[in-house]
Amino acid sequence: GAGVSQSPSNKVTEKGKDVELRCDPISGHTALYWYRQSLGQGLEFLIYFQGNSAPDKSGLPSDRFSAERTGGSVSTLTIQRTQQEDSAVYLCASSLVMVGDTQYFGPGTRLTVL
Amino acid sequence: QKEVEQNSGPLSVPEGAIASLNCTYSDRGSQSFFWYRQYSGKSPELIMFIYSNGDKEDGRFTAQLNKASQYVSLLIRDSQPSDSATYLCAVNGKKSNTGKLIFGQGTTLQVKP
Numbered sequence: 001g002a003g004v005s006q007s008p009s010n011k012v013t014e015k016g017k018d019v020e021l022r023c024d025p026i027s028g029h030t031a032l033y034w035y036r037q038s039l040g041q042g043l044e045f046l047i048y049f050q051g052n053s054a055p056d057k058s059g060l061p062s063d064r065f066s067a068e069r070t071g072g073s074v075s076t077l078t079i080q081r082t083q084q085e086d087s088a089v090y091l092c093a094s095s096l097v098m099v100g101d102t103q104y105f106g107p108g109t110r111l112t113v114l
Numbered sequence: 115q116k117e118v119e120q121n122s123g124p125l126s127v128p129e130g131a132i133a134s135l136n137c138t139y140s141d142r143g144s145q146s147f148f149w150y151r152q153y154s155g156k157s158p159e160l161i162m163f164i165y166s167n168g169d170k171e172d173g174r175f176t177a178q179l180n181k182a183s184q185y186v187s188l189l190i191r192d193s194q195p196s197d198s199a200t201y202l203c204a205v206n207g208k209k210s211n212t213g214k215l216i217f218g219q220g221t222t223l224q225v226k227p
Contacts, residue, residue, distance in 0.1 A: 045216070
């Protein structure tokens with residue numbers, strides 16, 4: 001079946017603008033994760049959704065970042081008033097159900113804030 | 115101390131040799147361990163996962179886990195130039211009651227023909 005898809009693949013924006021990044025998980029996967037990877041850095045956890053449970057937002061770096069997941073499927077990560085330090089690759093992953101299940105990553109969205 | 119530590123490398127091995135990649139973690143209660151491969155400009159792809167102490171083999175890859183030493187490794191036998199990539203160690207810690215993974219910085223592997 002299809003893997004995790006993300007859009008757009010690339011986004012260039014001006015400082016101060018809002019951006020929305022989209023993730024479509026693998027069909028049947030109930031867990032969805034957002035990570036960020038800055039240049040030369042490892043992956044940094046942002047937020048986790050599991051079914052109808054309250055999301056784990058512990059990794060969001062500031063209140064400018066928010067995410068939602070509609071209908072238990074597609075997720076949108078929103079960054080308000082973007083800053084240059086937000087420039088990174090934003091990766092979405094999904095997994096079946098259980099904690100510890102393998103996470104499969106999408107191709108990522110490369111965000112550049114000018 | 116970082117939660118998951120890897121030597122950034124680069125680790126350079128000749129074609130056909132064994133590449134040994136190492137990772138240590140700080141959360142003693144960690145339960146799930148993953149190795150991902152990431153080619154430049156691409157997203158991570160799963161190589162192996164391991165949950166129990168000991169070795170787990172899959173083709174040319176062997177993952178080794180030692181919970182007492184808080185150490186997990188990946189061995190790549192008969193290394194090929196196509197194995198040249200960054201290898202990310204990821205851990206799901208007991209402190210986390212969600213599925214979030216803590217990643218190391220990654221080790222860059224170079225396999226020279």
